[in-house]
Amino acid sequence: MSGYQGKKNIPRITSDRLLIKGAKIVNDDQSFCADIYMEDGVIKQIGENLIVPGGVKTIDAHGRMLMPGGIDVHTRFQMPDRGMTAADDFYQGTKAALAGGTTMIIDHVLPEPGTSLMSAFEQWREWADSKSCCDYSLHIDITEWHKGIQEEMETLVKDHGVNSFLVYLAYKDIFQLTDAQVYEVFSVIRDLGAIAQVHAENGDIVAEEQRRMLEQGITGPEGHVLSRPEEVEAEAVNRSVTVANQTNCPLYVTKVMSKSAADVIAQARKKGTVVYGEPITASLGTDGSHYWSKNWAKAAAYVTSPPLSPDPTTADYLNSLLSCGDLQVTGSAHCPFNTAQRAVGKDDFSLIPEGVNGTEERMSIIWDKCVVTGKMDENQFVAVTSTNAAKIFNLYPRKGRIAVGSDADLVLWDPDVTKIISAKSHQSTVEYNIFEGTEVRGGPLVVISQGKIVLEDGNLHVTEGSGRYVVRKPFPDYVYKRIKARSRLAELRGVPRGLYDGPVCEVSVTPKTMTPASSAKTSPAKQPGQPIRNLHQSGFSLSGAQIDDNVPRRNTQRIVAPPGGRANITSLG
């Protein structure tokens, strides 16, 4: 338990003292009954019969569960889109988050291609600092790739507390990167000790399919999901897993929306890949059948990418994988647009701004779908809504845990309260709620952010601008311990041979007559201008001898086995 990042930010908080008595404290590893005392936004004491100053405000928990506040790892508040802005800004968005029991959000900075990462980052900081009601951090999206971007990434990691970058495999001609670019971005990310996030959909195929749909006269929101079938998502997940393996870079798949994409992640984890999957509130709580709604505005409210799967059993399946640990973290990808904004695409689904709500509903939906149904217990609930996110993004144990010294971001959870989700009562500003009419069991009773009560008796008391930017250091242990061990193992060596001194065929060098054999154009000798990696920074070494240098494989020896013997066909099973 090393020191916390960003401790210097703490003095900004006003001195608040708070005691919670008789709570069942739920962490991701265990639950236990204790009192908890907070001061200056930090947990100071946990135990029984605490000695606290007189006159401190006391909440009696009556044995209810007290858990670490939720961390919504994926929001897009106030996101600009073609001159419009997502309907919920940082104030509205974080207010909705707090109302649902989420006390920290991590938003995505989306720089327009051609603009600098730094200026976009500063812009987002400014927006969030002035409006955010809870602590926040920022992911940076890489929307183009060149040398300058790499330098900006280094600066962001070293000086600005960013440790995650998102690349897009979709949005052809806008944000999409090629496989080679993704390889280079991942190599840089690995060297910097950050997390590679990926928006996984095959943008080339999506573009072709969109064209086909529109040609066929399918212009409504159903065209959105028809042009983005789930195998296109699974393919991109598989490809990014391959690139991540190759570069030994930790991978984080945002918005896991379909069974097949989740399966690819689960399989990759079984093979040992360092990969994390993030289902979102929408994929855990509803499905894509609504794209066929006759009500255009309602159908358009579900438009997000990758789309919600039309398979109505998807949500249950994803909840199960979340429960068994194959998927690890949950976000909301909260990025709603109001109906007038969506209507930009009323004659062409490919123009509908994308994004759904979910930051307020996230905790309750997961509780209702997973804990109430017995798929997971309360500890696993804390893991997937808060702790795992804190570990992956190096916020642990400052965030994601109830412990002495941790931030006083807490939720007193009522497992019995039931609520019907409705746009009439939600905090978001949009007209539609994609979970409209869903009854969920479980919700926050009291929410404490930075040691202050922000939700009590159903009343929200948020303060605009009180949210702090939380810096995140690179090389999170949870992720990089394994990566480091692997880079030590992955030494490659050439075979020491005598010089070949036989005849060498003459070749014509006119590139026209090249054959598959020569990928020479891409060999480094011809591109001295782009040394991609510094050998000194890599974990590879050329030294050492090969164990079996002198043991050539002898394939001349035949082991006679009876038919059906040694090579056992049934072993495949």
Add this chain to the structure above:
Amino acid sequence: MSYQGKKNIPKITSDRLLIKGGRIVNDDQSFHADIYMEDGLIKQIGDNLIVPGGVKTIEANGKMVIPGGIDIHTHFQMPYRGTTTVDDFAQGSKAALAGGTTMIVDHVMPEPGASLIEAHDQWRQWADEKACCDYSLHVDITHWNDSVKQEVDNLIKEKGVNSFQVYMAYKDYYQMSNSELYEVFTFLAERGGIAQVHAENGEIIAEEQARMLQMGITGPEGHVLSRPEELEAEAVFRAITIASQTNCPLYVTRVMSKSAADIISQARKKGNVVFGEPITASLGTDGTHYWSKNWAKAASFVTSPPLSPDPTTPDYLNTLLSSGDLSVTGSAHCTFSVAQKAIGKDDFTQIPEGVNGVEERMALIWDKAVTTGKMDENMFVAVTSTNAAKILNLYPRKGRIAVGSDADLVIWDTDAIRTITAKTHNSAAEYNIFEGVELRGAPLVVICQGKIVLEDGNLHATSGVGRFIPCSPFPDFAYKRIKARKQLAVLRAVPRGMYDGPVSEFSMSRGGTPSASARTSPTKQPVRNLHQSGFSLAGNPAPCGPPTPDDIPIRPAGRRIVVPPGGRSNITSLS
């Protein structure tokens, strides 16, 4: 059952031949019967046949008579940077016949930018001059534009080509983007072609090659280190996704690794129309030899995708071939001399790629799969001959012993034992990648076009007798399913009233955000002609996707079905 290219037959001299007492092995059954052939065709099958007097008779003595092998993947006489592979069509097809293969399908490789038809005609000329057995041609598509599209159309309609290969590797040379693959596959699906794919992620390979050379790894081991099997599996996965999206039959050439084979078998289980082709090399040896201290030997194993360093790979692939998850076998025979390989002596990326295997293919599969009990003799016929004939739409002219089929037969000796060595093989290359391997099973007599070409260990091949066998489009084996799917895959829009609410102002000029894929919207680049596509908007088609709810959500979201914890949604059902 009329055969394609019947007009070619008169070229054969009138030969009569009777095989007595053989056990005929087809892919579906085996039975004892005599076979009488005339003019290169099987005329009669049965007992006590009435045949002209004085006909040459072979006593099979109960040995197996199988349809001659079809090697569905060869690169004879392939031009390479001004030189040519050492086995030309004469040498190559002679080696094929010596191994019991009576038909080969060679790849036409046009240079990027060159005309497909010209390349095809060039290959026809080479093969017509020299081939000792019947042949067909695949054409590789190395670039894509409207004129290539026209040529592909022409090749299918008039030149008897029904299979085209695209490359996902060889960045900046042959590699195609996903969008191009989508368009090629869409076009082939409309015209009844088979999409073949060389599956490796060329982008990552290029990066890895650069890394290897930077690290000072220049020998043949760099070849396999820069092309790990994951990259093969990834590309196979992607190709399957695109093929499934375009409803095009897919054929993966050179399945070299366990993971690539696994992806194919998983896709088949999901219902994709995909065929996998392991080659002699991947079924018979492995990639440990890349680390050989003998540079020339290590270099002789260089091919792409590379042989897997995992020595259990051949056994695994033989098993999948036996279970039907992999469908056909080729050799990818493409041999270079040591001097030619030595072009890359200081840089593995310059080593010309290709291994031998056309001669060894049949015996190797027999030894690895039949003598070990993985497959029976009928399955052996299926994977070495019949399935290939079906995919190429040559069945039952080729790939079957039946009245009316071509007289391409092999009398197979299940007990013969041979040791493979470069000293005795028919290829012109100095190295044989199976050197020293002892194989059980070999052809005793090979009959090609009704004439005996191998008998008593003597090869009597005649250069130039090989005929081009045209392949017609829409092979039933692949397209019956594709056609049925096409009828099902009708999509329709939801009829809605016009949205008449407010619409936000937005700028199209800015680059946009994830939501705006407007730049790629169809209005700007109409690529497909709706009239040519198989989709129809008319009629009352079967619903695709979820049924249209009439203003009511499919599952009334407001209603809650209360289940006991752990009840209805059962976590264990995932296992």
